[in-house]
Amino acid sequence: MTEDIFSVETTYFADVILPVPIPRMFTYRVPRHFVADIKIGARVIVQFGRNRVVTAVVGKIHTKPPEKYQAKYILELLDTDPLITEAQLWLFEWIAEYYMCCIGEVMNVAVPSGLKVSSQSRMQLNPDFDHPELLEEKEIEFIEILKVHNSLTYDDAIKFIGEKNINPLIKSLISKHAIIMYEEVKEKYKPKVAKKIRLKRGYEGSEEVLNLIDSLTKSPKQQTIILEYLRYVPINELAEKNNLGIDKSALKQGEISDSALSTLIEKGILEQFEVIVSRFGDDTPEEPLKITLTDAQQAASDDIIQNFAEKDIVLLHGITGSGKTEIYIDLIQKVLDGGSQVLYLLPEIALTTQIVVRLKRVFGDKMGVYHSKFSDNERVEVWRGIVDGRYQFVVGVRSAIFLPMDNLGLVIIDEEHETSYKQFDPAPRYHARDVGIMLGLKQGAKILLGSATPSIESYYQAKTGRYGLVTLNQRFGEAQLPDIQLVDLKAERKAKNMKNDFSSILFNQIHQNLQNKEQTIIFQNRRGYSPYLNCQECSWVSECQQCAVSLTFHLQSKELRCHYCGHKEEVPKVCPVCGSGKIRTIGFGTEKLEDDLKIMFPTARTQRMDLDTTRTKNAYQNIISEFEQGGTDILVGTQMISKGLDFDQVSLVGIFDADRMIHFPDFRASERAFQMLTQVSGRAGRRAKKGLVMIQTNNTQQSLLQKVVTNDYIGYYNDEILEREGYMYPPFARIISITIKHEEEEKAEKAAHWLANKLLEKLGKARVLGPEKALIERIRNKFLFDILIKLEKDKLNIKAAKSFLREKIDELHQTKEHKDVDVVVDVDAV
Template sequence: MEGLFSVETTYFADVILPVPIPRMFTYRVPRNFVEDIKVGARVIVEFGKNRVVTAVVGRIHNTPPAKYQAKYILELLDTEPLITKQQLWLFDWIAEYYMCCVGEVMNVAVPSGLKVTSQSRIQLNPDFDHPELLEANEVDFLEILKNQTSLTYDDAIKFVGETNINTLIKSLIGKHAIIMYEEVKEKYKPKIAKKVRLKRVYEGVEEAANLIDSLSKNAKQQLVILEYFKQIPLHQLRERNQHGVDKSFFTQGETSDSSLNKLIEKGILEQFEVVVSRFGDEMPEEPVTIQLTDAQQQASDEILTNFQEKDIVLLHGITGSGKTEIYIDLIQKVLDGGSQVLFLLPEIALTTQIVVRLKRVFGDRMGVYHSKFSDNERVEVWKGVLDGRYQFVVGVRSAVFLPMDNLGLVIVDEEHESSYKQYEPAPRYHARDVGIMLGLKQGAKILLGSATPSLESYHQATTGKYGLVTLNQRYGNAQLPDIRLIDLKAERKAKNMRNDFSSVLCQHIEENLANGEQTIIFQNRRGYSPYLNCQECNWIGECEQCAVSLTYHLNSKELRCHYCGHKEEIPRACPACGSGKIRTVGFGTEKLEDDLRIMYPAARVQRMDLDTTRTKNAYQNIIGEFEQGNTDILVGTQMISKGLDFDRVSLVGIFDADRMIHFPDFRAAERAFQMLTQVSGRAGRREKKGLVLIQTNNTQQSLLHKVIANDYLGYYQDEIKEREGYFYPPFTRIISVTVKHEEHDKAEKASQWLANVLLEKLGKARVLGPEKAMVERVRNKFLYDIVLKLEKDKLNIKAAKVFLQEKIDELMTLREFRGVYVVVDVDAV
């Protein structure tokens, strides 16, 4: 409800709270907020006992809640909505579709920099007048408070000690000596730059010249003014002086702080502050224009033709075909038409390289949004979209939540990537599918791009629901790489292996190093080795909280659980039998990196995986080093498969292909084909044909031969028959239900109870399980999985979800299953 309110009427606001409750909560609107409060604005409310949270107004009305007394809204943070109506609709859709609470969606969607923090503070009660009631330690504490005005709870602990603080505070509150209150602060702080400028009286050329002469007896002050005129020439003073010069400029050269401050004191210069962007406003020296090849132009024209009849188009372009240039051409057309564009990418690693290319074309019209940005940086992009500064945003999955309300185009690059799926916490959404819904809601067109489309998307295209455009020609007529299989059985039999490297791979790495060309080594497992094993008693290091082995990390000298983060020191002897015969088993990226450094000491080896890319600029630095030729061999996980283009890469070595193909998951073949094809696509660019070597124990696997032939269609036809025969997506929707509890029996019984009630309604063909999860115990909780396979064309899936939620709610209320936790993952991947 917007516009003017009648102040005689009592108003209430239903607000979305950042907590997992199934509906909005109603609060009373204070009279002084009535004129300003709007749907989509943030408010501060008290929820529960002494808990202050940031909520978002979802509805304004005149009806008080029937079952509880409405508390007052404590504070109104925005006079204009920070969340648009389009976003509120999207929050509701995600909550309903992915079976979670709208508050969970809001909590993930809104940058933490836009949420306020609440902190308890302690101050003296000004009305306290009974010092005779105080103990000695209480008198001492009140003396500290007199000097400090107020203290946070954490500060009080420093003075008193953690063991005594609660007793002391409780006693002082009981004697009315102190007051505790909640101090609420907004996290986001704009970046402030300090600047200086000449007073207006010196803006004329003659006045400025006279100023320089007047300072001839003070060389240091004169130097400051001369440096100022280097930044703003005399003939531009009247136009540019009011914008000033960064104060920091005068602290970097020969000028001194004292001279600068003296000129400010004299009234010659004045200091002022401005809010500046954290991203800088530097434009490229010359905007770059994109020239499409004939094949790219034809693909672009076909996409536009398809858009006349279809809202969604799949661009199936082989690796290296130049899909990015086509995207740029389409983005330019949409921006010129006055609409917004959202460009989704699956990984920050890919974002880094593409952003540089896009910046050269779109400059500061483009915003970038991903999780490696600080809270404040993400808030600036959010607000930049709201105020129209950014018409075009490139981002990873969380970018679907930005406040865009005039979308003309949504691009989802590498649409097949599982990185678009959020696993923890709820909502467990898929950004590709949310991006599609967001685009359709706003009347935008959606372009999905991939060299290896997901079976679901390709099926939609072949059945006519999506448009389909195919690009089979590599950019600049570059050739697809040669892909060869290396028989590991034969290599081991001939004793040709060097560590985990075949002689063939070693030979080509050596040739590459000699020729000054680059190599990529792909192993989709990080760490030094999967686990440690005692050769005497067969002990294996396992996590205390999860039913998995601990991964050995050499660089950090620790055993680490990749599920819960638990860490242990590496044992010097076997904890079970005391033997010193502890060996590493298997290998990860860290071991391959270590082996390569030993085998080729002169080579410059880098590693790119989750462990080496935790810091904000780590991706950029590693990719930058590789692009500039400062790295000879790059070892990495799936991060290196994501469409990165490197001109000097002529060799790719692939490890553990068999493990990918035979992983116990119905998508294993799909993921293996996609991964192997994408990684292979990193080899060879333009004039040089690349080479890909896949190490395998079974050279006869048909999937590997389809990768060699770049036969996506043949792979798709085989896989789609299996999916249909075994009742899997795209013919069904998969809902995974995981039941958790710290006691094994309780988790098992609860999962069996839930499976039984689902079976009664849905039947055996639709309910699988319960079964122990692939990793049976995580963070000290036992896990049981139930899988629902729901047909798209024969079943009301929305009604099935409602039934499932009712039964989960019923389970949670049963006394025998107290403490059981249920996680629902819709469209599990």
């Protein structure tokens, strides 16, 4: 905001987005000294409530004071150049409206916590206090502590006083005006600083530095440091490079004396200084990798560009291993050469890890990477890098859609069918694929969706002509699709051929694979050792006390764990009900399969990749790198190993529990099962040798499995789309799931019926299903009831229906009986 537009005599107000779940912006008064600099999209610090200080984002600037309350002043302006673009603000509002949440909830998820301000109550002496006679002994002791430390946080005061409840003491000192409480605000983001060393001016000439070395003959440790420095900055390059210095850490890699280094700095021979550096280092190769497309890939790329001439959105249906990534790279390069930005979304950090290495070799430091395993400061650095123009191309997981890109030319959404793109908790419960499409359309960008197993909705849009459709049916190079074999578990059990949970057929093939020095992937979409413990005497089952689910047994940590609320407890030595010691594990997860494999194949190098083994920042990368380099023979994993990973030496994939995936009580279960089985199968035989996939099942005649064996996506789609149309499910209707929660089951059920009846009055029985008990009827000590709403796309005003739904939920909360129930709305639930 500039002086020629705004008069400093006029009183200005700013409507700001607060990071709290309230359905509107709040108005604050702009202090006169901020008027010239404040802009829409800038961050400000404001007081919200009595004692809370928060970071807000300016959404609007005007001269109209609020009618219902006295506007407080903005406390601090954090940005003179906005960190939130107008395109982002539009997106925040669209997400809040479409997904039926508050704009503050969107802002809270979108903006990295490193860009928010933390507030912490502190206390200090009141400089005007001059009545020490009013103080009691303990108060005098505390005042003396404050004199030493100038100020203390609440937690610090507890430590110094040695009591947990210090409220009476603090309250008394405040009432006597002896101390002042205040909010210390500080920005969380701190740039990374590198400490460097260089020769002081006066020693930069060849003669001067040689004289210096001679003068240090009697101080050999100091002389060694100067000689070590000259190894990095040679004498003939001193004048040119000395000013840049070298990293202090590099200088200290040898046997360098800390005290000698300190002495040289004190003498004024060396000087230490600091520079701000990137957290991502400079690992760009000297010669970037050049991508050459095969004839099939080139034809697909040309076809995509041709489709983009008429359509904004194109679906690339390419079988597993067809080389979709190379096509993406070709298109990204063209867009970057044209001066526009590119956003490349991936569903999983595991997938990001492998693809980033490849992309870095092509795009180097033009590319930013953004995902949840990054620290706050790393995410802020990428954010600022986009604002500053350093990154024109970003690859990331779903949260990357919130980055401040305002010149997009292309949005790529790889593995677009993945449910990982959907945010479940907390709000906003957005789908990154759909938000990415809206973001691209708003900025006039082209959107490319890619998958070997497209979602039913996306393929329908392509078949009906709204999206362009490009098909790639040929694997890259000499690779062929794997042979897929269904293993009959009933027959194996009848013949007593099972080895633990492995059929003899799969066991023998793993053994053969190890002898051939080839790699194996074992897929089981359930982590932990065993789904539950069971007493053989009284049939007791280990269950969570807060959720209506069994506790999963984890062998490595020797605990029972709830995968819904996180509750943990020790494994009982005897049955807690009957006292019997006959407790056994039932079923199997990835941890048990890993354990069994280590026993059956003791010389094999077996590794596991699931949520439990990938909690640390670099765990994904380490596991994948070790497998890529041949350091692992057998990799056991959950769905994270199914998503686009590319390994040269994998010739065998074994799949467990296919039946459980297919028969899950959900209208999308068969779609997810087909996608998962096809994607996991696609990890086998990605180079010259043909791979083998073995799917263990109790019913080898299932239609879905037969289509997986023949890689018949079209046949599967044709069957599924008829069923969806008959029952009015997506893509023919929008689904809104409503979950009502309360600690008392009766209250939750009554509230659910009240809301369902109100919705039925206007929407009718065909559109309102339920309420029913949720599939998991109790989580975190709250009972859950579900209502499912189906809204036909062609016959109904969806926006008006959402407005009606919001109105009825507000009405529910205004009733005395139901005001304390929680209502969770999930638009386009998956």
